[in-house]
Amino acid sequence: MDTKKEELYFVHNTPVPETPAPGQKPEPWQQTQMVGQRRARVDGYERVSGTAAYPSDVILPKMLYAAILRCPHPHATVKKVDTSAAVKMPGVHAVISGMTPATNPVWNYRTWEGHLKKSKLFDPHCRFEGDTVAAVAAETPYQAQDALRNIDVTYDVLPYVSDYRKALDTGTPNIHAEGNQVGQPQTQERGDVAQGFAEADVVLEETYYTACEIHTPLELHGCLANWDGDRLTVWESTQGVYAVQATIAEVLELPLSKVRVIGHYMGGGFGSKGDTSKYSIIAALLAQKTGRPVKLFLTREETYLATGNRPSSHMTLKAGVKKDGRLTAMEFTAIGASGAYPAGGTSLLDWLIKDLYTCPNVRTHTTDVYINAGPARPFRAPGHPQCAWALEQMMDALAEAIAMDPIKLRLQNIPDFSQARPGNPPYTTTGYKQCLEEGATQFGWQQLRKKYAANKKDGNWLRGVGVAGSSWFLGNGFGPATIILKLYADGSVNLNMGASDIGTGTKTIMAMVVAEELGIKPEAIQIEHADTGTTQFASVSGGSKTVPTEAPAVRDAAITVKRRLLEMAAEDLKSKPTDLSLKNGKVFIKNNPSKAMPITAVAKLKQHHVIVGVGNRGPRPTDKTVIPFAAQFCEVAVNAHTGEVQILRFLGAHDSGRVMNRLTYDNQVFGGITMGIGLATTEKRVLDHNHTGKMVNRSWHEYKLPTSMDVPADMQSVPIEIPDDVANTTGAKGLGEPVTIPTAAVVANAIYNATGIRVTETPVNAVQLSQLLAQHRKEG
Amino acid sequence: MAKNKKPHRGKGVTRREFMTNVSAGAVAVAAAGTLGAKDAEATAVIKPEDMVTIDLQINQRRHRLLVEPRWSLLFVIREKLGLTATKFGCERGECGSCTVLVNDVPLYACMMLAMEAQDLKITTLEGLMQGEALGPVQKAFLEQDAYQCGYCTSGQIMAAEGLLRKQPHPSIEEIQTGVSGNLCRCGAYPHIFKAIAQAAKAR
Numbered sequence: 001m002d003t004k005k006e007e008l009y010f011v012h013n014t015p016v017p018e019t020p021a022p023g024q025k026p027e028p029w030q031q032t033q034m035v036g037q038r039r040a041r042v043d044g045y046e047r048v049s050g051t052a053a054y055p056s057d058v059i060l061p062k063m064l065y066a067a068i069l070r071c072p073h074p075h076a077t078v079k080k081v082d083t084s085a086a087v088k089m090p091g092v093h094a095v096i097s098g099m100t101p102a103t104n105p106v107w108n109y110r111t112w113e114g115h116l117k118k119s120k121l122f123d124p125h126c127r128f129e130g131d132t133v134a135a136v137a138a139e140t141p142y143q144a145q146d147a148l149r150n151i152d153v154t155y156d157v158l159p160y161v162s163d164y165r166k167a168l169d170t171g172t173p174n175i176h177a178e179g180n181q182v183g184q185p186q187t188q189e190r191g192d193v194a195q196g197f198a199e200a201d202v203v204l205e206e207t208y209y210t211a212c213e214i215h216t217p218l219e220l221h222g223c224l225a226n227w228d229g230d231r232l233t234v235w236e237s238t239q240g241v242y243a244v245q246a247t248i249a250e251v252l253e254l255p256l257s258k259v260r261v262i263g264h265y266m267g268g269g270f271g272s273k274g275d276t277s278k279y280s281i282i283a284a285l286l287a288q289k290t291g292r293p294v295k296l297f298l299t300r301e302e303t304y305l306a307t308g309n310r311p312s313s314h315m316t317l318k319a320g321v322k323k324d325g326r327l328t329a330m331e332f333t334a335i336g337a338s339g340a341y342p343a344g345g346t347s348l349l350d351w352l353i354k355d356l357y358t359c360p361n362v363r364t365h366t367t368d369v370y371i372n373a374g375p376a377r378p379f380r381a382p383g384h385p386q387c388a389w390a391l392e393q394m395m396d397a398l399a400e401a402i403a404m405d406p407i408k409l410r411l412q413n414i415p416d417f418s419q420a421r422p423g424n425p426p427y428t429t430t431g432y433k434q435c436l437e438e439g440a441t442q443f444g445w446q447q448l449r450k451k452y453a454a455n456k457k458d459g460n461w462l463r464g465v466g467v468a469g470s471s472w473f474l475g476n477g478f479g480p481a482t483i484i485l486k487l488y489a490d491g492s493v494n495l496n497m498g499a500s501d502i503g504t505g506t507k508t509i510m511a512m513v514v515a516e517e518l519g520i521k522p523e524a525i526q527i528e529h530a531d532t533g534t535t536q537f538a539s540v541s542g543g544s545k546t547v548p549t550e551a552p553a554v555r556d557a558a559i560t561v562k563r564r565l566l567e568m569a570a571e572d573l574k575s576k577p578t579d580l581s582l583k584n585g586k587v588f589i590k591n592n593p594s595k596a597m598p599i600t601a602v603a604k605l606k607q608h609h610v611i612v613g614v615g616n617r618g619p620r621p622t623d624k625t626v627i628p629f630a631a632q633f634c635e636v637a638v639n640a641h642t643g644e645v646q647i648l649r650f651l652g653a654h655d656s657g658r659v660m661n662r663l664t665y666d667n668q669v670f671g672g673i674t675m676g677i678g679l680a681t682t683e684k685r686v687l688d689h690n691h692t693g694k695m696v697n698r699s700w701h702e703y704k705l706p707t708s709m710d711v712p713a714d715m716q717s718v719p720i721e722i723p724d725d726v727a728n729t730t731g732a733k734g735l736g737e738p739v740t741i742p743t744a745a746v747v748a749n750a751i752y753n754a755t756g757i758r759v760t761e762t763p764v765n766a767v768q769l770s771q772l773l774a775q776h777r778k779e780g
Numbered sequence: 781m782a783k784n785k786k787p788h789r790g791k792g793v794t795r796r797e798f799m800t801n802v803s804a805g806a807v808a809v810a811a812a813g814t815l816g817a818k819d820a821e822a823t824a825v826i827k828p829e830d831m832v833t834i835d836l837q838i839n840q841r842r843h844r845l846l847v848e849p850r851w852s853l854l855f856v857i858r859e860k861l862g863l864t865a866t867k868f869g870c871e872r873g874e875c876g877s878c879t880v881l882v883n884d885v886p887l888y889a890c891m892m893l894a895m896e897a898q899d900l901k902i903t904t905l906e907g908l909m910q911g912e913a914l915g916p917v918q919k920a921f922l923e924q925d926a927y928q929c930g931y932c933t934s935g936q937i938m939a940a941e942g943l944l945r946k947q948p949h950p951s952i953e954e955i956q957t958g959v960s961g962n963l964c965r966c967g968a969y970p971h972i973f974k975a976i977a978q979a980a981k982a983r
């Protein structure tokens with residue numbers, strides 16, 4: 001099951017060629033010169049000067065603007081689309097809909113079982129509010145919106161179900177012919193759970209709930225499409241240009257070679273720009289029909305409705321522990337919603353239950369359902385923050401029940417092998433213990449726990465501290481990954497890589513890897529990337545796998561170039577290549593460093609003008625599994641009267657293998673914590689279950705992200721650096737997702753420490769907490 | 781339009797202040813924005829002869845343009861003048877991606893009509909450059925890695941620039957308030973705070 005989900009999540013719709021093995025496995029780095037330093041980004045100038053052209057910034061001559069008409073009902077059938085008024089509107093060049101068969105191609109979606117199911121670009125059966133109904137291209141976005149308002153659609157409005165907890169009730173309308181259950185409920189079991197609970201000294205059970213979150217990256221979803229004869233070029237804000245290329249080619253029946261997708265910069269995705277959307281097809285069709293470039297970027301409201309979400313989760317966890325802190329059994333039952341199409345509503349939701357702590361007897365049962373709402377999409381660590389919300393609060397409660405420090409309870413139950421993966425492979429490395437211990441020391445955990453046990457009150461405020469830990473199911477990268485590196489005769493380097501830099505600093509890290517191997521400055525390296533026309537295949541940047549996938553391939557390419565360069569220089573220096581080394585742009589003889597020559601003087605390089613090195617990602621270890629680990633800590637103050645929560649400081653201790661760039665590393669840690677604070681305290685999609693089924697809060701005014709006022713300025717990153725040389729040749733494990741997994745649970749545990757109130761439902765805000773505090777006072 | 785005319789939004793420096801000022805307007809926008817609404821009344825259409833000539837003063841250059849009265853300053857800056865550092869994020873005064881300085885005060889360009897911006901001194905991110913060299917706030921953002929995807933960055937820098945023009949030595953609380961109208965979904969806030977503190981020292 002897990003392998004399948006892994007595939008669904010990362011390489012859906014993307015053809016995967018075999019990964020060639022690298023020519024020679026290099027030795028792990030010992031002392032690095034460049035890797036691990038704090039380096040500002042190689043593309044930082046572009047980003048802060050405004051010269052970076054994001055896809056939404058691209059302007060072409062004669063360009064038109066498109067807009068999409070979306071179904072206003074959660075469930076309806078389109079009977080008729082009358083575009084006669086719209087086509088006559090000023091500035092309008094084309095209108096397409098389900099009534100124009102030439103521009104309504106087959107659109108496949110994948111069932112839970114992995115089968116392709118045929119639908120249409122404009123499917124008359126609209127299964128969610130925001131499903132596509134028609135589209136317009138006009139000279140200005142204003143005129144395109146005018147035209148949308150003049151399209152007359154006749155709908156048969158159907159009964160809906162928007163509450164996922166009621167999706168399987170009798171009498172609810174079916175969203176798909178097979179009913180509202182997505183595939184089969186998943187049960188996984190090891191050991192004897194009943195026996196485990198019987199052995200426990202304490203058994204606790206609690207129901208936890210996390211609200212649905214919307215990704216809302218700052219750059220809107222969309223693209224610009226332009227035809228040059230039979231060749232289509234698309235500038236798209238995406239996490240993976242090859243995934244977009246594959247879908248467009250499939251839907252429009254074009255050869256891959258005729259579809260060029262470019263995504264040099266992108267303004268955030270967090271998983272929501274990993275999949276290809278209908279808008280890319282619509283833009284291409286409108287561009288074809290009008291013979292003009294067409295820019296189609298959604299409105300903010302559309303991104304709330306139709307570009308994915310982290311589904312809400314309803315989770316019940318029962319857990320047993322012995323007085324000495326050994327976990328004896330866990331039983332986890334959860335329900336989540338894919339939305340209107342199969343989209344992993346409970347994807348990876350039980351992973352931490354099965355894998356984070358040693359526990360011989362575990363049973364998990366998850367059910368994924370359809371509802372009439374926008375389909376989910378992977379959202380930074382699918383399933384994991386929700387599961388951590390349940391598991392890590394439970395660990396806190398168990399620790400209290402057996403009068404043990406919550407860190408000690410966690411330390412008692414750390415496994416060194418995976419209990420969830422088939423065959424129980426050992427972890428390549430695990431730094432979970434160090435994350436907890438070193439994090440606790442740097443945070444001042446013992447002192448603060450003691451202090452607040454004695455006195456929590458600070459005027460009207462109650463203070464407390466919390467901890468939570470986690471892992472991420474996929475720490476290593478995987479192929480295919482191909483890198484081409486060119487060393488020019490003047491010593492400068494061109495790096496060619498298909499992967500997108502989604503804001504994590506991928507490009508900078510790759511330049512640092514090249515600099516490390518070739519002994520040149522990162523500034524001498526120009527990177528070409530994320531363009532299917534000119535760069536090599538790469539999978540979607542997601543799953544925290546971009547660095548562990550691409551960096552080893554970059555290193556392989558750099559080593560190939562270095563080997564060739566040293567062979568050339570050996571002729572000039574009348575030496576053997578193995579006796580030579582590279583530093584500061586110079587080749588020198590290792591045991592006689594005074595005998596040196598600049599790269600630019602190597603005779604053969606001058607003749608050839610360039611050395612080209614191709615690098616590949618080697619295979620993953622088959623007998624071990626690669627997992628990043630984390631522990632985070634925070635301190636909160638809760639107003640005892642109003643329920644206001646102030647998060648005073650946060651600390652993240654992460655084992656993600658080797659630290660590649662300390663500056664961007666810390667930035668990731670703080671960003672993950674910020675996003676986790678959103679899950680914990682501000683974010684919640686609200687659907688009107690009672691009356692309309694529509695989404696109520698489809699804007700940043702009403703769906704609140706953490707602002708600069710909601711995060712502590714005092715955040716600390718404590719890397720637990722254990723280079724993982726078995727995982728890959730750079731020793732790096734994934735970072736981008738692990739950093740947001742434990743955060744919400746940390747906040748909840750700190751609030752409990754401060755108030756004695758266990759908040760089981762996100763978001764924890766003053767509205768909820770003031771009620772809970774009042775109840776708490778009443779109960780005394 | 782009168783010279784030295786103050787922008788309509790007053791000193792809507794922060795998102796919070798801004799929200800209290802225009803909450804009624806925001807509701808109206810939400811209602812009008814209902815997706816796929818089959819509105820009974822056909823939308824009024826601007827004819828070419830209804831377009832108006834305006835003068836904009838952006839980054840110390842004058843631009844004379846023909847615009848529809850409903851075009852936002854943001855739309856004109858980006859799509860008509862090609863100054864694309866100023867970003868689209870929500871087009872309803874929520875995110876700050878389109879923050880520009882209007883008479884030295886950071887404002888959302890999506891919430892001002894291009895017509896309203898006549899005779900006001902508008903500065904975009906491009907206007908902070910000294911030729912090809914970065915300005916002090918930009919340099920601090922680069923060095924502190926005060927961004928991730930970089931999309932909200934121009935707005936953050938403009939908010940920071942506006943803050944520092946008004947308060948050259950801000951406290952950490954003033955810094956947090958100064959960029960509170962600018963969302964960063966990547967969560968680079970701690971580095972943004974550091975960058976602004978560094979820029980304050982450098983200026």
